[in-house]
Amino acid sequence: MSDLPTAENVLAAGGRLAAESARYTGFGWMRGTSGNLSEVVTRDPLRLAVTASGLDKGELAATDVAVVGPDGAAVAVDGVEPLVPSAEAGLHARVAALTGADAVVHVHALSAVVAGHHWPKGVLLRDVETLKGIGRLAHDDEVLIPVIANSQDMVELGDRFEAAYDPRTPAVIVASHGLYTWGPNLRRARHVTECVEWLLSYAIAIR
Numbered sequence: 001m002s003d004l005p006t007a008e009n010v011l012a013a014g015g016r017l018a019a020e021s022a023r024y025t026g027f028g029w030m031r032g033t034s035g036n037l038s039e040v041v042t043r044d045p046l047r048l049a050v051t052a053s054g055l056d057k058g059e060l061a062a063t064d065v066a067v068v069g070p071d072g073a074a075v076a077v078d079g080v081e082p083l084v085p086s087a088e089a090g091l092h093a094r095v096a097a098l099t100g101a102d103a104v105v106h107v108h109a110l111s112a113v114v115a116g117h118h119w120p121k122g123v124l125l126r127d128v129e130t131l132k133g134i135g136r137l138a139h140d141d142e143v144l145i146p147v148i149a150n151s152q153d154m155v156e157l158g159d160r161f162e163a164a165y166d167p168r169t170p171a172v173i174v175a176s177h178g179l180y181t182w183g184p185n186l187r188r189a190r191h192v193t194e195c196v197e198w199l200l201s202y203a204i205a206i207r
């Protein structure tokens with residue numbers, strides 16, 4: 001069954017994206033105008049509400065939102081001002097399509113970039129309590145946070161993500177760039193982001 005995104009749904013998502021973006025800005029993970037968040041508005045056809053391009057993520061309003069399709073290109077919705085979506089919206093859509101997640105987070109957390117530098121083949125973690133925060137086990141569970149090479153081409157980046165994707169691990173590091181995480185909703189995706197960022201800081205601290 002297909003449905004279409006309504007302005008009401010898009011602006012409600014925009015309000016949630018603005019509130020979450022302000023939190024991430026407070027954490028120092030969306031410096032300048034970097035980073036972007038998205039929420040799936042409809043699945044069939046796939047439509048995402050994504051933070052608009054080039055704005056300070058600490059100062060977003062509910063209307064600072066764009067709607068994109070599966071390739072990250074903007075899609076018009078009646079009653080929603082057609083803003084330019086983030087250039088990275090194409091990877092958000094790919095993550096949402098592949099993982100089934102309804103919320104995708106992308107931040108430029110320093111720990112993710114440093115960890116990607118130290119462990120370009122992936123960050124191996126085990127026997128840490130905080131692994132429970134990303135749905136894994138605190139003991140005897142080997143967790144690899146994948147690291148993929150950066151690209152400005154979202155199709156290429158999406159292909160790298162797909163090749164590295166492990167359904168048990170809701171995060172991927174893009175080398176020299178930042179972190180993508182996802183979850184069934186923005187709150188859960190934030191908890192995952194906070195825990196992954198903590199785990200990466202921990203891995204760097206004990207290396």
Ligand SMILES: [Zn+2]
Pocket residue numbers: 034035088106107108177178
């Ligand atoms: Zn980025």
